[in-house]
Amino acid sequence: MSLTRPPAEFSALIAELRNFMDTVVIPSEDLKTAHDGDAINKQASELRVEALKRGLRAPRRAVSDGGLGLSWEECCFFLEEAGRSFLGPTTLQCAAPGQPDIAALEKLASPWQRERYLEPLARGDIRSCFAMTEPAPGAGSDPRMLKTTATRTDSGWVINGDKWFISGAVRADFAIVVARSDAGVSWFLVDKSNPGFRVVRDIPTMEPFDAGGHGEIRLENCKVGPQALVGEEGKGLEHAQLRLEGARLFHCMRWIGLSSRAMSVAQDYAAGRDSFGTRLSEHQMVQSMVADAHISLYAARLMTLDVARKLDRGESIRHESSMAKVFVSEAVNKVADSAVQIAGAPGISEDLPLSMILRMLRPFRIYDGASEVHRAAIARRAFSKRLSA
Numbered sequence: 558m559s560l561t562r563p564p565a566e567f568s569a570l571i572a573e574l575r576n577f578m579d580t581v582v583i584p585s586e587d588l589k590t591a592h593d594g595d596a597i598n599k600q601a602s603e604l605r606v607e608a609l610k611r612g613l614r615a616p617r618r619a620v621s622d623g624g625l626g627l628s629w630e631e632c633c634f635f636l637e638e639a640g641r642s643f644l645g646p647t648t649l650q651c652a653a654p655g656q657p658d659i660a661a662l663e664k665l666a667s668p669w670q671r672e673r674y675l676e677p678l679a680r681g682d683i684r685s686c687f688a689m690t691e692p693a694p695g696a697g698s699d700p701r702m703l704k705t706t707a708t709r710t711d712s713g714w715v716i717n718g719d720k721w722f723i724s725g726a727v728r729a730d731f732a733i734v735v736a737r738s739d740a741g742v743s744w745f746l747v748d749k750s751n752p753g754f755r756v757v758r759d760i761p762t763m764e765p766f767d768a769g770g771h772g773e774i775r776l777e778n779c780k781v782g783p784q785a786l787v788g789e790e791g792k793g794l795e796h797a798q799l800r801l802e803g804a805r806l807f808h809c810m811r812w813i814g815l816s817s818r819a820m821s822v823a824q825d826y827a828a829g830r831d832s833f834g835t836r837l838s839e840h841q842m843v844q845s846m847v848a849d850a851h852i853s854l855y856a857a858r859l860m861t862l863d864v865a866r867k868l869d870r871g872e873s874i875r876h877e878s879s880m881a882k883v884f885v886s887e888a889v890n891k892v893a894d895s896a897v898q899i900a901g902a903p904g905i906s907e908d909l910p911l912s913m914i915l916r917m918l919r920p921f922r923i924y925d926g927a928s929e930v931h932r933a934a935i936a937r938r939a940f941s942k943r944l945s946a
């Protein structure tokens with residue numbers, strides 16, 4: 558167990574969070590404003606004032622930096638609760654892409670970068686995005702296909718390239734741009750106000766809401782100073798792996814919470830609706846979907862917890878985080894799909910939050926590594942390292 562505080566104190570914190578989610582955050586949800594990033598951000602900022610009064614702060618940030626300083630294991634409980642509402646993670650300062658960007662910059666940022674980017678980002682004064690994926694023929698699943706270049710000049714670097722599906726880009730104040738320099742793949746901090754940086758469009762997706770959109774970006778003769786380089790030149794792929802492993806785990810935690818809520822809504826529906834002379838909840842095929850959802854989420858929680866504990870112990874999680882990501886992303890999608898099925902026609906409407914939850918969860922089987930890419934990597938390691946299943 559990696560608890561940062563006595564169990565009773567931690568239980569009280571989670572009980573407070575659950576109460577806040579049930580009595581304040583979930584009742585504030587308005588599925589109509591869920592499509593409007595500006596409205597979500599405004600609402601989340603207002604809710605954050607109340608959260609802070611209750612001692613509910615950025616879970617992973619150090620206490621000395623104004624956070625709760627929770628371990629990865631403790632975050633499993635915190636983020637599952639926060640994840641039950643689409644407003645929760647933004648309100649509670651644990652939404653992507655900000656949270657993984659903060660975690661990465663805490664490890665890699667220079668003192669100048671800390672002051673200029675990390676501190677205001679962690680306070681919620683500015684927003685970030687992480688720009689790695691490129692349109693064909695650039696990098697998607699295969700990062701070795703990266704085409705964006707960073708060329709060294711007398712006064713810093715000039716970056717050229719195209720990025721897309723960059724979460725948060727539309728409302729971000731700066732981007733962490735992944736580009737190829739002489740020494741290999743490297744990270745650079747680029748202000749949105751840089752004349753060489755342009756968000757070409759917000760790509761419409763099936764996701765019902767995203768506080769910052771999914772931007773397509775053009776970097777054209779984008780000049781940055783020498784201080785824009787993050788960490789060591791040429792180590793960008795290692796940095797990305799570091800960022801991604803934590804980001805992936807946080808997504809598992811949040812989406813377990815959201816799919817669990819979907820099944821609760823479906824169970825309530827089944828308990829109150831009759832068909833063929835009995836309650837839906839009495840039909841064995843409905844019971845089977847409910848039972849399978851409970852079994853899947855139980856396994857998903859345990860896998861996520863195990864990876865979190867390994868991270869707390871400083872162990873490598875490369876193999877386990879791949880396995881957990883595939884399992885959890887597929888499990889939460891199946892649970893949300895069953896929830897829609899159980900609720901019948903209202904399930905696909907926006908009278909209930911179910912169809913929205915399903916649309917939020919579907920892309921998780923693609924981002925942070927598509928299921929097929931993880932399966933290929935798991936099998937490769939199994940053969941090359943002769944791992945037992």
Ligand SMILES: Cc1cc2nc3c(=O)[nH]c(=O)nc-3n(C[C@H](O)[C@H](O)[C@H](O)COP(=O)(O)OP(=O)(O)OC[C@H]3O[C@@H](n4cnc5c(N)ncnc54)[C@H](O)[C@@H]3O)c2cc1C
Nearest residue numbers: 687688689690697698722723724920924925927929930933
């Ligand atoms: C909602 C959302 C948010 C995103 N946010 C960001 C972001 O903030 N920043 C960012 O940089 N990127 C982001 N992305 C992009 C994401 O990282 C990529 O979509 C992902 O890496 C896959 O790349 P691709 O879409 O180019 O798919 P491709 O690489 O073209 O692959 C397409 C499909 O082919 C299959 N496939 C690929 N390789 C293999 C293989 N080796 N074996 C078997 N099958 C394979 C998989 O089914 C895969 O889904 C986001 C994507 C989505 C959907």
